[in-house]
Every structure is written in C-alpha cells, then in structure tokens.
Amino acid sequence: MVIFDGDRRVFKLDTNNTSYIMGLTDEGYLGNIYYGKKIDTTDVVYTMRTEEHPFTPENLPGEKIGFMDRFPMEYPFNGTGDFRVNCISIKDSAGQEGLELLYKSHNIYAEKRKLVGMPCARGESSMSLDIVMSDEAVGVEVVLTYTVYEECDIITQSVLIKNISEKEFYITKALSACLNLENDVSDILSLHGSWARERHIQRSKINYGSYVTESLRGEPGHQDHPFIAVLSENCTKDYGDIYAMNLIYSGNFIAMVQKDQFDRVRTNIGIHPDRFNWKLEGGEAFQVPEAIIQYSHKGIGGMTRNFHDFFRSHLLSQKWVEAERPVLINNWEATYFDFDDDKLVQIASQASKLGIEMLVMDDGWFGHRNSDNSSLGDWYVNEEKINGGLKHLVDRVNSLGMKFGIWFEPEMISPDSELYKKHPEWALSFSDREPGLCRTQYMIDFSRPEVVDYVYERLYEILSSANIEYVKWDMNRPIAEVASLSLPADRQGEVLHRHVLALYDLQERLIRDFPNLLLENCSGGGARFDAGMLYYSPQIWCSDNADPIERLMIQEGTHLIYPLSTTGTHVADSPNHVNGRITPFDTRADVALTGTFGYELDVTRIPEEERDKIPAQIDKYKKYRKLIQTGDYYRLASFRENSRYDSYMVVSKDKNHAVIIYVQVVTDSNVLSKKLKLCGLDSEKKYIIDNKEYTGSVLMNVGYIMKPLKGDFKSVVIEVNSCN
Ligand code: DGJ
16 A cells, blocks of 8 residues: 655555655655554654754755755765765766755556566556656656555565756666664674575674675676665564565675664665766666565564565566476586487486486587587587487487476677687677686677677577477676777766666567576576576576585575575585585485475486485475475574574465475484474464374474484475364
C-alpha cells in the first residue's frame, strides 16, 4: 500500500510488517523519516527535526549548509552542503558539480514500469510511487520510483535521470538507494572472498567514518558482493532488527555504511562512481539500476526468507521457479581440454545408465582451443575434436536418453584467434598501449553494436544447429583496460556500463529466441552471482570449488540472499582439484543437495563403489528437490562460527515436511549428543523423525538428539514429516 498524506506532506509505503516513510519540507526537500515495524500513522514528521526546531533554510537562511549536513535526505545530492556519502553528482557543461533536488510532483499507480534495457523485479499485484525531483538550474529531473511488495516485506527503488535542458551534462555518480538510520544499528553484514572461496559472511562493527564494499572489476567479482545489511547488536539468525540492500546489477558496484558526527548511520548502494562518467544530451534519460530494500525484525533468517520469497515470486523467470532442472554431468573437471566426441559419448553413456539426465560439454570445443590460451571469439566447432560435427554428437547423446548442453564465453577475444586477426580493434584497449592479458585473453568491446551482433549471430547459429537445451555462459577475467577505440574522449567513462547493458541485451535475445533453453551463468566460478544475472538465468555456477567443506561456507553466504534453487552445486572428485581435501562421496552429494544437483567428474573412471552410489544419490535429490526449491530455509548451526559442524533445514510452506542437512566437519572424542533445535515447524503439529513422534514445539525448543557421527567430514540427511 502506498499513500500520500497531503496535509502532512508525507509518503507512506506499507508492506505486511513494515512502514517506509518519507516527508517533504516546506522548501521541497525530501527526507527519509522512518523505516521499521509497521505503524498506523503518518504523524511522524517531527522526527525530521523540521518542526521542533525550525531549522530549515526557509526559517534560518543563514544556516542552510548546517541544515544540508544534518537533514536525512532521501536521495542525497552532491556539492551543496551535504558532506556525508551521497547518491548523485552531475557535472554541467561549465564544469560545475553541485545539485539541489527539490520536489516537483508525484504519482501513485498500480504495478510498475519495466526498466528499459535493464533487469528488474516484475510488478504484478504491487503498487508503485514515482517522486519527481528537479534542479531547474542544472536542467535535471530525477524520478525516484518505489515499488512495494507487501507479502515479502520488500521495497524496490530505481531512479531515472532526465536531462530537461538543451545542453549536455555528465552524470559522475548515480546510486540506486540510500537509508538514513538512527544509532540503533551497530553491526554490518557483508560478503567477501576470492576465487574458489566466494561469498563468505563477515559481521563487523559500525565505526565512525565509512565502510565500503565494492567492485571495480566490471562484474561484482569473487571478492565483494552487491549487498549490505546493517543490524542491531543483538540481532541473531532468529530475531533482531536488520536493514538490507541488494542490487539488481552485474557490473561495478559500491555499498557504503557511514556513521556521522551525530551518530546517525547512512547506507547506500549503486553503480560504483569510479570509472563511471555518463554523458547525457538534452532530452536524454539515464536509467539507474534497481535496488532491493528490506527491513526485518525477525533477524538474519527473516531477511533471508524475505529475499528468497521475493526472488522466487518476482525476479526469477516463473517458467523455471518450480520446474525440475535436469541432473547434469559436466566434463570440465573430468577432462579439462583433453576430450573428443567419443570421450564425451563414453561419459554420457555411463552417466545415462546411472540416472544422470544431461551432458554439458564445457570449454574447448571450438576454434583450435586445446588449452586456455586461444580461440575465444571463433565460435565454430572444432571438427578435429568433435568428429562429424555438433549435430552428430548431440544426436548421439540424445539417443542415450540424455539432454545436451554447451559452454560459451561470449565476452572474450583471444589474441590467438581468427577473429582477433581480422578485428584487433574489437578488444577493449587504450589507444597507446597493449591491453593486459588475463588467462591469455582480452575483453571484447561490447560498446560497439557490430560486436554484440557478431557474437549473437555465432551463438544463434550454434544453438540452432542441434538440439541444445542448456547453455553455460562463462566470463573468466575482470575488465582492466576500461577504454574503447570506438568511443570519443568524453564517453570513455561509459564503457563498463555499456558492457553490462550489452550483456543484458544478449541474454534477453537468447531467452527470447530459445524460450526453452536453460541458461546457467558462471564467471570463473561465482564472480557474477547477482540478482541481475538471475533475471535471465534461474541458476548460476556457485564456485569452481566443489569441496563440500569449503562449499558449506560458500553456500551459507550465497543462501543468505539467494534461493537454494539458484545455486549450481555439483559432486566433484576427491581429492578436490582446488584444495586437495579428501572427503566421502556421500558428504559431497549431501552438500550438493541444496542446489541444482549435478556431477563434475569422470564417471567412467571413479571407483566402482562410488559409481554404484550415484543412482541412490539422484533418487535422494529428486525426493527432496521440490521441497528444497520451494520451501523456507533455516540455518541451525554454522561451521564458520563454531568450527565444528554445520546444519540447515528446509521446511515446506504448509509446514508438513522438512529436510535437515547436518555435516560434522570435525569429530570430537568423548562428546555427548547435541540437541539440535529445529526451526520453522508448527509448534502444535506432531512430526515423525526416524519413526519417533515429537511435537513441533518440542523439536524447536528442546531439540532433536543428534548423535555424534564417527569420523571427520561425515554427513546425514534427516527427513521430518507431520503426522496430522
Ligand atoms: C570457469 C568455470 O567456472 C569452470 O566451470 C569452467 O567452465 C572453466 N571456466 C572453463 O574454462
């Protein structure tokens, strides 16, 4: 529900459990008044501190800058006295950088407008609010758009910047959202990592000054994540206040938390202003990506479940949310570049007998690519490896009763490629310097429309040539040389955002032209696991590290925000190829259960006793697949926190079924059984676990007795069913 109280000049956005309130001063400044538990009045303007002390420029013109530096500006602007972290900065054609955005008009309407050229949440059965702010001196209009998703306690915010003058100006910063909070939050939650170690959770203290999490790599990256949450000191997984922001964007980002001189906390998120400078001609508009904002008083777990419901109902393609994804086998860790059609058919033949449903041919099938130093851009099948061509191979795999999927890395060009020989100018490069190599490859220049069209033609032709039902879209290097040989000097700051827009354009074309195609995004593992990519692909490869113990932490961080059904999880070899850890085959499968289950090993070469276990592992996955895809996720214990064991459970929405995954990482000697307190059940209902009856209340308060497992890295999956 969205209302405007004209007497008080207050906007109130209500979800089922929260209220988000903004107010206008007499001058037309828009302030962020309140965000928290739902309240039933708009009588809160006094908290903007414009009533009790008439401390506004109209009443006290001599102290305007003091006002600007204290007021909780909803969309803070740069250069006119608000010295805290801001959201927008514009340099006019005279080189001046200073804005003063004042209220112009607003509009409340049903549903929402789709963002042009960008992914965003769908708006069915929601309400939206546009607030138009302007600075007539600069000639800019800024439309703040909010959409309210009542049932998931989520609000989205996007911004449209319009040049309403006749002269060009330059947007040097344009973030998506900002929250002005009081000093009742003390901690920060953010995600950090590296290649093969993505999205580990970090909880830190809010101190005076600024905390920044960011990416300048042209993608969110393995290192940081476009998410930030601030929380109360006592906030746990089960209760406490938490405010979170996530960004529907797949390029550079910044998220900041700043505690100011008055102990107030401001937090914001958006496209990183470094390496960004967008020229806007008179009459043009720039679309800022959408941010997802939420408040929960039900702790970190409450936030997680709101995000999961929101992504499943409003962002992911509805076609895939509940669809059964095929159990796949990918040949990357099985063969790396050393394969041919017969080897792939051998793997497929063995896999099909075990119940695996799809073969994915990974990197190395095109050009003359036999290692990672050539052929990107030459998207033609290497018939020396794939004898008889792609259709012949796909037909052979299909005849075994298996689907076929293929790997691409469309954003790259290898210096050793036919394409580069013909078009060296298609690599992103400074005009006076050789671009730097990473994995012996260059970024292709997507700010040239002819390059985007070439790449799409190649993808289209390959995908139309055979019965290909899945694509893995990879990206294996960050963007370093942010310059295009095709753009004028004053548009070089547009390269990175243009790259992201072209990526979205290509993926949009792909899912439009191949509506049944299952797209899985990937970036050297999980460097581009974000809400923007999830709009196009219902699943994303989570990490190149499939070691189940490392995966406990990667998946805990990923599932903090994203639904389990979106995470690419495979059973891989042991010793693990990345960290050498030796783990039981069953534990590898149990940890892979909470995702899009698959295999990443040579099924023709693993020990027979492991191969024999695969049909039962697949049956187990299929048994819980629906529950895991659609249920509510609860963390019970975190190995990251206790250094001993990890446990989580998924409960069906009707609270009749649940599954618990428990992994004992380190065995202790002479320990008692644990009382594992379950979550999310109905306290009144009776449940059966291992033929024993309990009430929900007992399981959640007293706990389920978890006997110590014998040995490190052991796991168990426990089924819970209601009996009434
Ligand atoms: C990185 C991916 O994460 C891997 O799964 C594999 O596809 C390689 N790239 C191929 O180059």
